[in-house]
Amino acid sequence: MKNTLKVERAILNLTQDELAQKIGVSRQTINSIETNRYVPSTVLALKLSKLFNKPVNQFFTLEDNE
Amino acid sequence: MIVKNIWEWDKRNFERLKKFQLHHRFKKIGALLFIILLLALIALKFIESEPALLKSIIKNGLLVGLLMISVSKEKIEDERIVHLRQQSYQIAFVLGVVYSIALLPLVNYVVDIILQKEVLDFSTSTWEVLFFMLVMQIYFFRMMLKKCQ
Known part of the structure; x- marks a missing residue:
């Protein structure tokens, strides 16, 4: 699964740390999601969706082989 | 009721x-x-x-x-930490089983041969297995945390 979290974060002009604080996770978790090392849970994805004011599938997309 | x-x-x-x-x-x-x-x-x-x-x-x-x-x-206990912790327990459990059924009796056997004991020991001690599993869990958890920095 790929994501455009970094882009969405840049649009809101937030640092990884600021975004992490807003959704109640650590900065390392945001970094892991951005670098595709960790796939977040539905709860976390929905929190991000609420913050970005966009549907989840706009910033999380499945790769061709998935 | x-x-x-x-x-x-x-x-x-x-x-x-x-x-x-x-x-x-x-x-x-x-x-x-x-x-x-x-x-x-x-x-x-x-x-x-x-x-x-x-x-x-x-x-x-x-x-x-x-x-x-x-x-x-951890200082901030979020879902990624929970996920990494679960993975580390899983690894430690599998390694613990392998250690107790294969490695530990073998090590005991080799040590007994080296020490030239008359009665060879194939037994496994609960303490050693638990110690090994806990050390492995902590090690893999810290390692995975470091990798995801």
């Missing part, structure tokens, strides 16, 4: 057990306890008459120290 209440009570306790974790500060307390007891165990080797009871208490204390490190929370 009674059965339903028992079921609810059981479910509540199970949920509580699933979420059980110590405060972050217990990690340091556990590490301190472990170091102190490890030094005490080493010091005990230099005493001519090794008191068996004291040795047993120290060894169990070492396990308690490791368990405290293992079950205490």
